[in-house]
Amino acid sequence: MRAAFFLLSLSAVAGSAAAQQQSLGIFGTWGAFQKNGRCYAITEPWRGPKAQGWRAHMTVTFDPVRGARGQVYFRLGRAKRAGSAVLLRIDDKTFQLAAGGADAWGADVRADAEIVGAMRTGLEMSVETRTEQGATLRESYRLRGAATAIDAAAIACARR
Numbered sequence: 001m002r003a004a005f006f007l008l009s010l011s012a013v014a015g016s017a018a019a020q021q022q023s024l025g026i027f028g029t030w031g032a033f034q035k036n037g038r039c040y041a042i043t044e045p046w047r048g049p050k051a052q053g054w055r056a057h058m059t060v061t062f063d064p065v066r067g068a069r070g071q072v073y074f075r076l077g078r079a080k081r082a083g084s085a086v087l088l089r090i091d092d093k094t095f096q097l098a099a100g101g102a103d104a105w106g107a108d109v110r111a112d113a114e115i116v117g118a119m120r121t122g123l124e125m126s127v128e129t130r131t132e133q134g135a136t137l138r139e140s141y142r143l144r145g146a147a148t149a150i151d152a153a154a155i156a157c158a159r160r
Helices: 002-015 109-121 148-159
Strands: 022-027 030-035 036-041 055-062 067-073 087-088 093-100 103-107 126-128 136-142
Touching: 022 103, 030 148, 036 148, 067 109, 067 148, 087 109, 093 109, 103 109, 109 148
Parallel strands: none
Antiparallel strands: 022 030, 030 036, 036 055, 055 067, 067 103, 087 093, 087 126, 093 103, 126 136
16 A cells, blocks of 8 residues: 555656656556656565665666666665675575665666566565674565566666
8 A cells, every 4th residue: 555655656757847757557566657758667675674775665767768678776774884795585586786875776787687586486685784883684575566567667778
């Protein structure tokens, strides 16, 4: 419910922005949007600590201008400790993400494709690291609706 409210409020706020964001649809706890030639699927964690000063979220982005096709990105709820790995678990698969500060992303194009493929068939994913204070940060995301939101974003940008 919290994620649906986040997606709806994101859509409402974006509608009044100078560069119009177009909603491509809401799919479970996932939304798909198009803005400034970029298309993306987005969700926020359903379980995890309250973020500090921003909203934790995850996106899969398609940007024809930059050549991004299914680029995976996480905005973590807290900044990670320097030197700490950021692990993404999707059901029984584990991926190590590249990261800096409160941002984490697929290490390369191949990793992005493997992550998105696992998301399509998975039920739940979680991202885990150590915070700057040394505490464990674990954020969980539901994957129901992810494949449809990703497809909506991919199709919208494929038409460009």
